[in-house]
Amino acid sequence: MLFLNLIRSTTFRVAMVYLGVFSGSAFLVLIWIYWSTAGFMARQTDETLNAEITGLAEQYRQRQINGLLPIVANRSERRDGSIYIVMTPTGRRLAGNLSSWPATSEVEPGALFDFKYDAVTPEGTQTHNARGRFFVLEGGFLLLVGRDVQERLETQNRIISSLYWGLGLTIVIGLIGAIVISRNMVARIDAFNRTSRDIMGGDLSRRVPLSGTGDEMDQLGQNLNAMLDKIERLMVGMREVTDNIAHDLRSPLNRIRSRVEVTLMKENEGDAYREALQETVREADELLSTFNALLAIARAEAGAARETMKEISISSVVRDTAELYEPVAEEKGQTFEVDIDELPPIWGNREMVAQAVANLIDNAIKYSPEGGAISVSLKPGLKGALEGRDSIRLTVKDTGPGIPAADRDRVRNRFVRLELSRSKPGSGLGLSLVSAVAQLHDARLTFSDNEPENQVPGLRVTMIFPAYDSKTA
């Protein structure tokens, strides 16, 4: 089964193709090596033969058979691997180191041919391979010139066998390599598969094992793990939201239900009925506005709202919204300071940015005491505040209780209400919407203390928006 998986694996197939290509090229290289060694030796033999023949033919032309014989006899003495024999037309040996005419099948005079002969060596007489040429001289004399090629053939055989071995080893080692590499890959991918099956089975805490080498597989694993982390966070978040919705909506629904039930117990009391119905409408409206807030957050988070984004003037959005709330602050005897620079546009959804700004100002007014101070400012962001992009900084400050450092992440979640704010009306969705809108607009949202250095209490919210750049968009 594992073996089947192995053969089916992409890595194995790739390794096999590579092995094929590699063996093919190794084969060509070996042919080249053969041609330039064994082939060279064979050609050298033939050249030596030809040179000898040319020399002897020269002698024969000048001095006829009587001149040729002493030379052949003389050369035969040298024992340098050359073979000679001169015969009369009747078959009698006249000279040479070959004891008799080699037994060959019919050979054309002048052509090269291979034959065997009995060579006299220090170890005794042995049958050796040789190669030569014979000629029919004038008067019917026969001349054979040859060379012992035994040693050359042996070398050639050794070369051929080592080439075969080389090719064989290449293929075997390549095959082993392919199996090892693909087994390794298959094992790692199997681990990925096992993990994803476990996760699909419901165990979201499982993670892909990493080898720690930092290679591509590790990077893939890291990315998968990061994705799983995000999914897990979303799942946990969703579960919390569902719990919260169930909890936060159950109480008002329950109130409505019991009020109606209690009212129905009374016999036809017009005023009580009317009062109960009015109260019911009011609570239904509250429920609806909670739902609307949830929907607005969901829309901002889904990112589908990106399609509705365009170039908007953040300055005028903030100015309009501040102006909408200014009388509310004054009503509460709060000072409301607005300092808005005329700044370049951002890429965004006017309605959503306005709602986020409205939520921030609304919170500031709601949580600052009577006579408190609220300030809304819009300034160019500091250089480098947003990784090399020009930015715009919105700051909303109040003199309310602030948010303890430990709760600053938590307040972004839905339905989170700090103990401090329990007494105030609110759904706990305001800052979640701000956070979702910030994310949608790639803005950075931070909560901090108002002015701790000057003993001014309160919350400071900053939202750093990237400025819209028509060149990059």
Add this chain to the structure above:
Amino acid sequence: MRILVIEDDLDAAAYVVKGLRESGHLVDHAPDGEAGLNNALGGSYDVLVVDRMLPHMDGLTVIETLREQGDVTPILILSALAEVDDRVKGLKAGGDDYLTKPFAFSELLARIEALVRRQNPGQVQTRLNVDDLEVDLLARTVTRDGKTIDLQPREFLLLEYLMKHAGQVVTRTMLLENVWEYHFDPQTNVIDVHISRLRAKIDKNFDRPLLHTIRGAGYSLRAVS
């Protein structure tokens, strides 16, 4: 006035029809797009209330068809789709106003009445009068009983809208949409604060109040005789 409600949700339609009849209107109901279109082409209605999603023929098609036939009856679109984009689509198709479900009946009634009023503007008015309050839209001045009243630009827009709908109920949402051009729920009743500021300027030193709060619905600018 005669109102045609085209709505496939029969329960919702029954409430709307009942509410409108109790407010003194003659109401017909059509349960789908085709029937609605036939009714609208046949009868002479003062206003149409059209649900966006309808069986047989969707609401936007009904509206487009009517407009192609040259019908200019004011149309209020009801829809569960709340995105600003959907609103724009509805108004582009030929709707005159767009109300997102769920809505308060008082909101629907106020918008229907505002629509019908808008239908008969007469000539373009540059001067609006309610009792002794006068707004000059060209000079951007406000006087009451001959005395000049200074208003902030937004207060002027707010008064202008109220004056144009004098005698009718105007809801907070209508004001937020038309004066501030926001379509979200601002939680705190910011509109009330703006109204009370405006009221302090136009009503405070005069005997007869003109800007009235209509409980559970909104505001109305009118001379009480």
